Amino acid sequence: MKEEAKQSSGARRRWLVDASRWRPSPAQFQAAASLLPPHERTAITRFVREDDRKRALVSRLLQYSLVHHALGIPLHQIRIDRTLEGKPYLQNKNGSFPGFNFNTSHQGDYVGIASEPLCLVGLDIVCISKPQGETALEFIKNFSSHLTDHEWNCIVSSGSPDEMLTEFYMYWCLKEAFVKATGAGVGFGLQRLEFHHTNWTDISLSIDGEEARKWRFWLFKIDEMYMVVCLPLSTPLQASIARGHPEDAIDSFKRTLSDVVVQEEELQGALDIPEEAFTIWTVEQLLQLHD
Numbered sequence: 077m078k079e080e081a082k083q084s085s086g087a088r089r090r091w092l093v094d095a096s097r098w099r100p101s102p103a104q105f106q107a108a109a110s111l112l113p114p115h116e117r118t119a120i121t122r123f124v125r126e127d128d129r130k131r132a133l134v135s136r137l138l139q140y141s142l143v144h145h146a147l148g149i150p151l152h153q154i155r156i157d158r159t160l161e162g163k164p165y166l167q168n169k170n171g172s173f174p175g176f177n178f179n180t181s182h183q184g185d186y187v188g189i190a191s192e193p194l195c196l197v198g199l200d201i202v203c204i205s206k207p208q209g210e211t212a213l214e215f216i217k218n219f220s221s222h223l224t225d226h227e228w229n230c231i232v233s234s235g236s237p238d239e240m241l242t243e244f245y246m247y248w249c250l251k252e253a254f255v256k257a258t259g260a261g262v263g264f265g266l267q268r269l270e271f272h273h274t275n276w277t278d279i280s281l282s283i284d285g286e287e288a289r290k291w292r293f294w295l296f297k298i299d300e301m302y303m304v305v306c307l308p309l310s311t312p313l314q315a316s317i318a319r320g321h322p323e324d325a326i327d328s329f330k331r332t333l334s335d336v337v338v339q340e341e342e343l344q345g346a347l348d349i350p351e352e353a354f355t356i357w358t359v360e361q362l363l364q365l366h367d
Contacts, residue, residue: 087146087173087193090317090354092298095134096185098359105133108359111151111366112136131182134359138189139164141357141365142178146191151366163259165332175322175333179256183313186298188354190317194346196325198257198318201298202249204242212237216244222266223247245314247271250293253318254281259329290321290343294351315354319347 100108109117116136123129144151147170155167163179170176178191183201190199207215213232220228227247234243250271255264271293273279279293298313321343322333 087176087191088349089142089146089178089189089191090352091138091142091190091357092186092188092315092354093134093138093357093359093362094185095131095182095187095359098130098134100130100359105130108137108363109133111363112140116156131187134187134362135180135182135189137359137362137366138187138357139178139180141362142189142191143168144365147173147176159259159328159332161259161261161263161326161328163256163261163329165329167332177333181256181315186313188315192319192346194322194343195319196257196322198253198255198320199315200249200252200256201313201315202245202252203313204245206238206241212241216240219244219248222251224267224270226270226272246276246295246316249295249314249316250279250281250318253293253316254291254320257318257320258324259326288320288324290324290347292319292347293317296351296354298354317351321347 109120112120112133120129120132120136123132139156140151140154143149143154143156143166147168149168149170153168156164157167158164166176166178173193175194176191177197178189179197179199180187180189181199181201182188184203186201188199188201190197206212216231223231231240231243231247234240251266251269254269255261255266258264268284270282270285271279272282276295279295281288281291281293294317296315296317298315322330325333
């Protein structure tokens with residue numbers, strides 16, 4: 077069991093890249109893009125803005141690098157596709173980790189990826205930025221239809237405008253991480269999700285009023301601007317991680333995990349593994365993995 081656990085943890089990754097630190101020349105950008113399959117290069121060129129093209133490239137480099145690094149599949153043999161809803165998945169079948177899945181997110185300067193050998197995984201990064209031309213409350217009201225009464229009350233009673241923004245973005249980050257983990261996207265209906273927490277620890281979820289016992293959530297603070305859910309305020313970045321049962325994947329994504337047979341005891345152990353900090357990579361380091 078110890079050896080199986082060690083192998084399983086090897087397929088569980090949390091990687092983050094600050095794409096703003098990479099300033100490639102046109103030739104360097106093309107050289108990096110050439111490492112990807114033709115269909116990925118085509119998808120990148122559809123973005124008009126240079127920053128968007130760069131984030132798209134870094135996101136795809138992260139995906140191929142992580143699969144190669146975690147599963148040992150030669151880079152030229154990796155086949156990544158997307159469901160109709162846009163969720164990326166690995167076409168290659170892996171006997172050791174048939175439930176292997178990953179999720180990416182990008183916001184502002186950062187691009188991140190998280191992978192799991194058994195549980196569904198969702199990742200979302202948010203930048204807690206102050207709205208322009210409207211108050212914090214006016215801005216949050218634009219999203220009120222996606223919040224439950226409980227969440228709305230927690231947000232508006234959290235304190236100052238900055239504190240309300242932070243509270244809102246935390247809820248939003250968690251909701252996004254969940255729907256991305258299941259493969260549903262925002263079409264799921266974010267108002268169906270209600271999060272509860274104790275000072276943003278011991279986070280729990282109810283779906284349509286019923287507690288979702290087979291899901292775990294974590295928030296990370298990235299820096300003074302960003303947060304991750306895989307969780308301030310000068311424009312903090314935060315991230316969130318959602319980890320849950322494969323049975324909750326939507327059909328189009330579940331079909332990519334058709335070989336998964338989950339023992340409940342094994343799943344429970346995987347759900348309760350503590351979250352670890354993200355590993356920070358540079359784009360140059362990712363490119364070296366492709367050499």
